[in-house]
Each structure stands twice: as C-alpha cells, then as structure tokens.
Amino acid sequence: MARLWLLIALCIVCAQAYADKKVYRWKDQNGNWVYSDTPRKGAKEVKINTNFLTMPATDTSVLTSSQSPSGQAYKAAIIAPNHKQTLRDNTGSVYVSGQITPRFAKDFTVQLYLNGKPTGPKQHTVTFALRNVPRGEHSLQLMVFNGKNEIVTKSDETIFYLHKASVNN
Template sequence: MNTRLYILSMVVLLTIFSTAWAAPSKDIYVYKDENGVLVFSDTPRKGAERVTLNAPVMNMPSVDTSILDEVDDLEQVKFSIAITTPTQEETIRDNTGSVHVSGQVKPRFLQGHSVQLFMDGQAHGEPQSSSLFALRNVDRGEHSLVLKLLNSEGEVLASSKPITFFMHRRSVITGP
C-alpha cells in the first residue's frame, strides 16, 4: 500500500475513533468495499456492521497531516543537465561531419520539459523531448556545445557546462 495512502487512512481512522470516543452517541459502521479494503463510516449501509467501542474517552493530540499536502513545487526542484557525449576536448574523426550528442537530466525528465542544443552559441533545431541529438555535416575545427533544459513555457530550468570538441574531416584541398 502506498505510504501516503496508509498515513491518510490511519489519520481518518483515528479521527473517526476520537470523534466516537468524544461523542459516544454517534455510531460507527465498518464494511469491506469491492476491493476488500475495510471502510469505516458513520453512515449505515447494506452489509455494514456496527462497531462497539468499549474504550474510555481519550484526548488525542492533533496529527500533523502537512506531509500529505501535494504541492506543485517544480520551481523548488533543482534540475541539472549535462552533456555525456562527446566528452570535453574530444576529437571526432568523421568525414561526413556527424556528431552524436547525448545529455543527462537530473533528477528526471518531466512531461512538458524539452531540451535545446546550442552549437557555437547558436540554437540547433527546435527544442525536443529527448536529450539525444545527431549533428550532420559539422565543419572541421573547434566547436562548443551547450544543452538547456526548458519548461513548458520555454523558460530555462538548467544549462549544461559548455563542452568543446574538435571535428577532424578529410580536406578536399590538403587530403587527410
């Protein structure tokens, strides 16, 4: 059973019992739902049994249920993104000029997020929902890459450290 659901069930159960102890005239009923889960209620229904409480009145401390509150705190999550290939100052020897770029997003890639690749300071293509890119016909020489993680509004959540790589291609003029 999910921990959050279990805690919530226990809080509800304690609330029902503490209310019943404080006001003994209120009846409590128990039954199993279609999934076989015990359900406690103050409303009778077919198949429910009345619960008899023999405990004295108890004053129970209030329970902090704030951990059960679901808050959409994506702004508080510290995302990071890194380029895993190519590595820093790697020389790529490919006469077609092909480079495969891959990145890693932490803690995880969420729906609505996208990744934008920048080569030599210029956006390469459109943002996409994957951190894998294929560059074609990259010129000879030194190049820099940066990945940026964007939210659904296009705001930058994280940027990678720049990676420098060197493309080595056979030259028509000078040969290898």
C-alpha cells in the first residue's frame, strides 16, 4: 500500500512538471496500479488537480547567512545538570550537555571545565561524560573556541552537588 502511495505521489509530481501531458493508469498482471504518460489498452486518463500541490514559500534566510561566524554573538549554556542540582552516583559519573546558539560553526571546538580545570581535550560536540568525580560541590563551565583557538563565548558557571553512599554505610 505504501508503494502505491509513493507511486501516486511520484506521478503527481511528474504530472505537475509536465502540466500539458496526460497521465494514464491501468492494472498490471499482478493487480497493481500502473501510472504512465503513455496510454495502453484499457488505460484510463487520470485527472489531476494541481491546486492542492502548491506549497507556501519557506524562509531559507537562516541557511545563507551574510554575516561571518566570527561576527555573530554566540551564547553557550549548560543544560544538564541543572544549576544547583543534586546528583547521586556512587561511581562518580556525571553526564553534561551543553547548547551553543546560534548554530555551532564548523571550525568551533568546545571544552568543559570542572572546578576551573579542563576535563579533557577540546571537542566538536557539547555532550560530555565525566568519570570518578569526587563527592561534594562542583562547578562546570563551557568555553567555545574558534578555528584560531580564540574564545568565542563561555557559559555561566553551573553548580552541582554529587552525593555518594558513605563507605561506613
């Protein structure tokens, strides 16, 4: 059934492209509908109403920015964990997600800082997995760098608290 609708949609698109041509349909030996611009014996002409095929214009200005990436005002934010959130993980694993707006430029890199120290090398994604984080209060901050290794923007500090089960329990 899905193939039938795909075929119908393809025929409609073809019909719109060749508005002066006619489209015919017939059943093949397997009982499937066949659409073509060439009539066959037993084929019937399909009347196509192209008024329903018009689509409103779409604003594509975001795809062609006249402003260079370095001229834009970028913002970085840590979206997980939340500010002042308490996390409970006995292994000390903390998963951090960030967000860069507007769209992350191709040559940008991001580095995560835990308590003012980098957690690893710069990377091209804004998701991080930290391991063996000790219990207590910690701060996180994202820094975004351009291709020249200059800081483009940095996030506000996010504070989180990591709880672990006590060794005595």
